Amino acid sequence: MSLKLIGVFGGTFNPIHYGHIKLAQAWKSFASLSKVLFIPSGLAPHKNIVLENKHRLEMLNLALKPYAGFLTDDREIKKYENDLQASYTIETLKRLTQEKEENQALCFLMGSDAFLKLESWHLWNELFNYCHILIVERRESPIHSDQLTPDLKKEWNKRLTQKIEDIETSAYGLIMVKQFEYTDVSSSQIRNAIHLHKNLIQLVPEVIADYININQLYR
Structure with missing residues (x-):
C-alpha cells in the first residue's frame, strides 16, 4: 500500500528565505508530499534565536501563503x-x-x-523510529561515508535507499539523498546583508524583505 507522505521541516527560520522554500518545493515535487509542515523552533538547543517569535511566525505565514500545501505549525x-x-x-x-x-x-x-551533525541532536538515533529522513545534498560537496562517524555510518548503510517507492511503502526508518537545483542561502547571510544595507530581493520573497524593512528587524 502506498502511503501519503507528509514533509516535516524544522528550523529557526530566522528569517525564512528562498533556500528553505526551494528545498521544500524540490522534495514536495519529487516525493509527491501531500503537505509540508514548517515548524519553527521555540528555543533551539543549538542556536541563539535573536528575533521575537511573533516576527518569525508572521514572516513564515507571509512567505508560505502563495504555496499550496505549505503550512506553518507553531507547536x-x-x-x-x-x-x-x-x-x-x-x-x-x-x-x-x-x-x-x-x-x-x-x-x-x-x-x-545538518545530517552530518545529526549525532549532536537529542536522542538522534530514535528519529528513525518515527520518520524517514530526506536530505538535499550540495552538488559541490556530496556526502561521503568517510565523513560519517561509525555510529552514523552504521545507520546510513542500513537505511539508505535510492527508490522513492521504498519511502512510499515504509512507515519510517529510511534515508534518501537527492541533489536539486535550489537557492543556497543561509539566514546568517541575510542578517549580514541587512547590516551592510544590501538588497534582499535575491535572498527572500519581496513580502519578507518589506516586512523586515518596515519592522526594522536585525538592525
Whole structure:
C-alpha cells in the first residue's frame, strides 16, 4: 500500500528565505508530499534565536501563503512560551506520529550539513523510529561515508535507499539523498546583508524583505 507522505521541516527560520522554500518545493515535487509542515523552533538547543517569535511566525505565514500545501505549525513556539523548555525534534515527531493517520508517513527534510551533525541532536538515533529522513545534498560537496562517524555510518548503510517507492511503502526508518537545483542561502547571510544595507530581493520573497524593512528587524 502506498502511503501519503507528509514533509516535516524544522528550523529557526530566522528569517525564512528562498533556500528553505526551494528545498521544500524540490522534495514536495519529487516525493509527491501531500503537505509540508514548517515548524519553527521555540528555543533551539543549538542556536541563539535573536528575533521575537511573533516576527518569525508572521514572516513564515507571509512567505508560505502563495504555496499550496505549505503550512506553518507553531507547536514548538507554543511549547516554549508555555513552559520555557527547549524544543527537541524527537518530541515533535512523537506528537506528529500520534496525530497522523494510519496511511500517512512522516518525512523529515534537511540539508546535508545538518545530517552530518545529526549525532549532536537529542536522542538522534530514535528519529528513525518515527520518520524517514530526506536530505538535499550540495552538488559541490556530496556526502561521503568517510565523513560519517561509525555510529552514523552504521545507520546510513542500513537505511539508505535510492527508490522513492521504498519511502512510499515504509512507515519510517529510511534515508534518501537527492541533489536539486535550489537557492543556497543561509539566514546568517541575510542578517549580514541587512547590516551592510544590501538588497534582499535575491535572498527572500519581496513580502519578507518589506516586512523586515518596515519592522526594522536585525538592525
